[in-house]
Amino acid sequence: MSRQKRILITGGAGFLGSHLCDYFSEAGYYVIAMDNLVTGSVDNIAHLFSEVNFDFYEQDVSKYVHVAGDLDVILHFASPASPIDYLEMPIQTLKVGSLGTHNLLGLARAKGARFMIASTSEIYGDPLVHPQTEEYWGNVNPIGPRGVYDEAKRFQESMTMAYHKVHKIDCRIARIFNTYGPRMRVKDGRALPSFLAQALLGESLTIYGNGEQTRSFCYVDDLIRGVVRLLEVPYNLPINLGNPDEITIIELARKIRSLSPNSSSDIVHLPLPEDDPQRRRPDISKANEILNWWPRIGLDEGLQYTLSYFRDKIFM
Ligand code: UDP
Numbered sequence: 001m002s003r004q005k006r007i008l009i010t011g012g013a014g015f016l017g018s019h020l021c022d023y024f025s026e027a028g029y030y031v032i033a034m035d036n037l038v039t040g041s042v043d044n045i046a047h048l049f050s051e052v053n054f055d056f057y058e059q060d061v062s063k064y065v066h067v068a069g070d071l072d073v074i075l076h077f078a079s080p081a082s083p084i085d086y087l088e089m090p091i092q093t094l095k096v097g098s099l100g101t102h103n104l105l106g107l108a109r110a111k112g113a114r115f116m117i118a119s120t121s122e123i124y125g126d127p128l129v130h131p132q133t134e135e136y137w138g139n140v141n142p143i144g145p146r147g148v149y150d151e152a153k154r155f156q157e158s159m160t161m162a163y164h165k166v167h168k169i170d171c172r173i174a175r176i177f178n179t180y181g182p183r184m185r186v187k188d189g190r191a192l193p194s195f196l197a198q199a200l201l202g203e204s205l206t207i208y209g210n211g212e213q214t215r216s217f218c219y220v221d222d223l224i225r226g227v228v229r230l231l232e233v234p235y236n237l238p239i240n241l242g243n244p245d246e247i248t249i250i251e252l253a254r255k256i257r258s259l260s261p262n263s264s265s266d267i268v269h270l271p272l273p274e275d276d277p278q279r280r281r282p283d284i285s286k287a288n289e290i291l292n293w294w295p296r297i298g299l300d301e302g303l304q305y306t307l308s309y310f311r312d313k314i315f316m
Contacts, residue, residue, distance in 0.1 A: 004053070006030040006071050008113075010061050010104065011078035013040030015183045016118065016176075019224050020075055021045055025054055032067060036060040038092065039080050044183050062095035065103045071111040073231065076104045076156075077118040083146060083273065084189035090148040097152025098159070105163045116172035116231060117160050119238060121280055122150045123175065131246075131281040134175065134238050144275040157238060164236055172230050177242025177282045181220030181302065182309035192217060195253050196303075196310045199260040209272030211250025216281045218243035219302030222295035229291040242282035243295040255299070259307055 007024050011017035012033025017040065024031050025048055033045055034057045048054040059065065061078050079096045080086045086093040101117065108115035124132045125140035140150045163169040184193040191208075198205045218241070226241040247255075250267075257265055287293045 003070070004028065004030050005073070006032070006069065007073040007075065008032045008034060008067055008071050008107075009075045009077060010034045010100070011040060011076075011118070012056070013037060013042055013044050014077065015044070015081075015181075015185075016179065016220070016223065017075075017077040018044035018183055019181075019220055020077065020227065021048055021054070023224055023228060025051060029053070031055070032057060034059050034061060034065070035078065038089065039082070039085050039185075041185075060096075061100035061103055062092070063103075065107050067107065067111075071107070071113040073114045073116070074104055074108050075116045075118070075227075076101060079118070079149070079152070081120075081149075082189045086149040087145055093148045094152045097149070097156045101156040101159050105159060105169060108169055109163065109167050114170045114172070114231065115160065115163075116174060116227070117156050119157050119173050119175045120149070120153050121175060121177040121240070121242065121282065122146065123154050123157065124280075125150055126275060126277040127279065130279050131244065131283040132240065133283040134240055134286055141275050145273065146275050170234075171236050173236070173238040174227055174230055175238050175240045175282075176223065177218060177240065177280065178215045179218045179220055179223045179242070181306050184306070186310060186313055191215070191249055191252065192256075192306075193310070195256040196307055197314065199256050199263045199265050200307070200310055200314055202264045204266050204268040205253045205257060207250055207253055207267055207269050208276065210269065211253065212248050213272075213276060214246045214248050214279045214281065215252070216243050216246045217252075217299055217302070218295055219297040219305070222297050226287060226291065226293045229293045233291055235290050239286050239290065240282040240284050241287055241293075242284065244281055244284055245299060246279075246281040247299065256303065259303055
């Protein structure tokens with residue numbers, strides 16, 4: 001009988017990380033979730049604690065990482081990902097993307113593991129090319145408030161490619177666009193979870209700026225399928241994963257309010273944060289061709305699932 005596959009998932013108690021823990025547990029892997037719990041929560045993985053093939057290490061990956069035994073795959077998904085979090089924790093954000101990535105690449109090298117990073121559409125900054133293709137180099141202000149996240153992720157891609165070239169690490173670089181779904185935090189601070197919570201609580205929906213800026217939202221199950229598919233395919237260059245269905249933030253707010261028909265929420269406009277990207281939509285031709293992947297769950301359907309999770313979180 002062949003040996004059970006072992007996977008390390010950093011950020012394993014976070015939004016995407018915990019869904020990945022679920023997927024790989026069900027797929028029969030031995031799963032090690034690693035998280036320092038600054039934005040993640042053990043609530044997201046509590047249901048896995050009784051599994052014999054699951055382990056949790058509370059650890060900051062920007063410090064030396066030790067894992068005993070074999071590892072076949074490392075998914076580096078640890079990082080604050082909401083602008084309010086990386087504004088509050090600029091140095092930790094830089095460290096987890098840079099020092100953390102270096103440590104985990106060293107671990108991948110020592111174990112001969114396949115290595116995936118959760119990169120981001122933020123590496124395109126406030127894009128001057130629309131929609132964003134993988135060939136676009138981006139428009140990032142390195143010293144702006146978002147620079148700590150954007151530059152850490154750009155460094156992370158650079159470091160990963162260097163290890164691929166020099167040490168032949170079998171890498172995967174997923175450029176993840178806005179993703180949403182159950183296990184986002186009620187107080188996450190990003191637009192979609194904020195609007196859901198505000199609509200449910202009858203509070204004003206807070207639009208930054210005039211709301212004409214756009215984003216494209218991918219439901220978490222679609223994204224996880226994309227990540228899994230990318231791991232299977234021998235493709236080492238960056239690849240966009242996201243839903244190309246673009247919507248303005250004001251339309252998103254109205255849609256979310258209409259899904260909560262009893263909501264007494266109104267819409268208020270607050271100042272637009274510095275360097276806020278004006279438009280964002282992934283070109284997913286590469287993911288279509290190389291991974292045979294595209295999202296299946298539309299915004300209305302995904303919002304229903306997420307709303308129901310938020311309702312339980314807030315009222316139960
Ligand atoms: N935004 C908003 N109200 C909020 C939070 C965010 O209007 O309560 C805006 C934000 O300025 C940005 C867009 O919504 O233009 C998406 O922001 P989010 O924080 O979700 O993620 P981003 O895509 O900017 O990383």
